[in-house]
Amino acid sequence: MNQIATSPARTGHVLHRFANPGRFLRLAARVQPYLTVAALVLLVVGIGWGMFFAPADRIQHDAMRIIYIHVPAAWLASSGYLALAVCSVLSLVWRHPLADLAAAEISPVGAAVTAVALATGSIWGRPMWGAWWVWDARLTSVLVLFFLYLGHVALVRAFDDPERGQRAGAILALVGVVNLPIIKFSVDWWNTLHQPASITLSGSPTMDSRMLWPLLFSALGFSLGFGALVMARLRAAVMERRIRGLLLAQAREGNA
Amino acid sequence: MAMSRKHRRLVVLLVCLAGLGAATAFALTALRDNMVFFLAPADIASKAPSVGRTFRIGGLVETGSVAQARQDGKPVARFRVTDGKAAVTVDYAGVLPDLFREGQGVVALGALRADGTFQASEVLAKHDETYMPPEVADALKKSGQWNPPANTR
Numbered sequence: 001m002n003q004i005a006t007s008p009a010r011t012g013h014v015l016h017r018f019a020n021p022g023r024f025l026r027l028a029a030r031v032q033p034y035l036t037v038a039a040l041v042l043l044v045v046g047i048g049w050g051m052f053f054a055p056a057d058r059i060q061h062d063a064m065r066i067i068y069i070h071v072p073a074a075w076l077a078s079s080g081y082l083a084l085a086v087c088s089v090l091s092l093v094w095r096h097p098l099a100d101l102a103a104a105e106i107s108p109v110g111a112a113v114t115a116v117a118l119a120t121g122s123i124w125g126r127p128m129w130g131a132w133w134v135w136d137a138r139l140t141s142v143l144v145l146f147f148l149y150l151g152h153v154a155l156v157r158a159f160d161d162p163e164r165g166q167r168a169g170a171i172l173a174l175v176g177v178v179n180l181p182i183i184k185f186s187v188d189w190w191n192t193l194h195q196p197a198s199i200t201l202s203g204s205p206t207m208d209s210r211m212l213w214p215l216l217f218s219a220l221g222f223s224l225g226f227g228a229l230v231m232a233r234l235r236a237a238v239m240e241r242r243i244r245g246l247l248l249a250q251a252r253e254g255n256a
Numbered sequence: 257m258a259m260s261r262k263h264r265r266l267v268v269l270l271v272c273l274a275g276l277g278a279a280t281a282f283a284l285t286a287l288r289d290n291m292v293f294f295l296a297p298a299d300i301a302s303k304a305p306s307v308g309r310t311f312r313i314g315g316l317v318e319t320g321s322v323a324q325a326r327q328d329g330k331p332v333a334r335f336r337v338t339d340g341k342a343a344v345t346v347d348y349a350g351v352l353p354d355l356f357r358e359g360q361g362v363v364a365l366g367a368l369r370a371d372g373t374f375q376a377s378e379v380l381a382k383h384d385e386t387y388m389p390p391e392v393a394d395a396l397k398k399s400g401q402w403n404p405p406a407n408t409r
Contacts, residue, residue, distance in 0.1 A: 055389030059355060064387060093266045129380045130353030136293040174273065178280040189284075191292045191314055193363055198385040207387040 019098045021238045028235050035231060039224035046072075046218030054214050066124045068215055072222035074117040077145060078183055080110035080226060084152065085177045088170035098234075100166040101241070103173065104156045105233035109226060111149035118146060129193060137186035138194035141179055148176040294363045301342040307368050313346065314363040314382065315339040322358055337362060337374075348376040355381030 050068030057064035084106045090099035121139070122132050133139065156162075156169035187196040199205045205212055259267070284291070294314030295305070305311050314337070321336035332349045335358075346364050356362060361382030366375045 055391075057387050058390040058393045059357070059360070060383065060387075067387070089269065093262055093269060128353070128355050128383055130355075131378075131380050134293070134380065137291055174269070175276060177273070178277055182280075182284070189291075190288075191294050191296070193293055193314075193380060193382055195383050195385045198387060206385050208389055208392055210389070211387050 019096045021098055024098055025235060025238055028231050032231055035224055035228040039221055039228050042217055042221030043225060046214050046221050050214035050218060054211050060128060063124060063127055066120050068218045070117060070120040071215060072219040073113045075219055076222050076226050077114040077117050078180055080106060081145060081180060084110060084173050088173040091166060092170045101237045102234055103169060105237055106230050107149050107152040109229050111153060114146040114149055134193050136192040136194055137190045138192045141183045141186050144179055296339040297337055297342040297344045298339050300344055307370050310367050312363055312365050313337055313344060313374055317358050317360055317362050318343055319358045345373040346376050347373060348379050352379055353381040355383060
């Protein structure tokens with residue numbers, strides 16, 4: 001009995017320390033400039049290196065250079081959704097006030113990187129495959145991911161009571177989590193036109209190291225950029241909520 | 257025994273996710289045959305789709321099998337698609353994609369004819385997951401460590 005009672009309370013304590021919006025604003029104001037500058041520098045280095053200095057592919061020639069944008073965007077599309085799902089669990093189970101706001105701010109950025117991944121893939125597919133779009137398992141599951149993001153964007157803003165919108169959005173986000181393993185393993189489970197992963201945890205990458213390094217720089221830049229955008233949006237959302245609270249209190253005082 | 261509300265919400269959430277995951281896994285297993293984008297020549301050898309039914313075939317373009325010509329001013333091509341176990345002859349009238357090469361992956365949409373050859377209406381090139389600059393490929397060829405399915409140049 002005792003153990004059951006204390007263990008959720010302790011996790012709750014740690015989580016709520018980071019849930020304090022005032023503490024978040026103070027911390028984020030200090031981290032934001034470093035995050036933004038680091039993201040921009042890494043993006044410029046990674047993409048510039050890939051576009052102008054890395055060697056071209058033996059078969060695809062310069063067309064493969066789109067990888068330095070397409071692959072980081074696609075990674076971010078999936079990992080951004082994972083972040084959205086984590087926020088949704090925090091918001092549904094622990095009623096974490098900052099996670100509610102974070103989820104609402106992650107999904108538009110996630111939708112944007114997914115759109116970038118789909119668009120760059122399409123632009124590459126036309127000359128390389130001979131088709132703008134095919135309905136194979138990888139492309140279809142990523143399109144579903146895009147619609148999940150858009151659905152979340154719309155749903156959290158669809159209620160007059162923001163809390164109900166956040167609950168509904170969290171449930172949608174968690175239902176959509178089943179799509180993540182489908183995206184990841186679609187190229188292994190089924191025959192797809194899309195090629196399987198070149199960089200895996202288990203084997204050495206099937207990509208020349210002079211192409212791999214700029215790709216990793218660009219991916220890190222995309223990740224930090226995603227974080228910087230979400231952090232800036234989240235700071236604005238917290239401040240917006242504070243202002244709304246102040247105006248509400250002011251209006252009540254005026255009535256009294 | 258009273259569970260805290262957080263604890264109860266967490267359990268409900270985990271049960272729902274487990275149920276949803278299981279349902280998805282069952283649905284995907286049931287739809288397995290419909291999720292493949294193309295059939296390999298070995299699949300066709302063991303269980304050939306009926307003549308005239310549209311499907312996609314995928315594999316590698318067999319080295320030395322490509323014959324290209326012009327018919328009524330349109331390019332036509334005949335080549336064999338192989339997966340190492342079986343091979344199917346494919347006929348196609350139209351422009352082949354840039355990446356189409358002997359030894360490279362290819363996916364063709366079309367149907368089998370009565371003689372067992374495949375009449376394609378669309379040919380897409382499939383790229384594999386290796387990326388390397390030309391000089392590395394040349395060096396590998398020179399040292400005899402070149403091991404992709406077939407020579408591409």
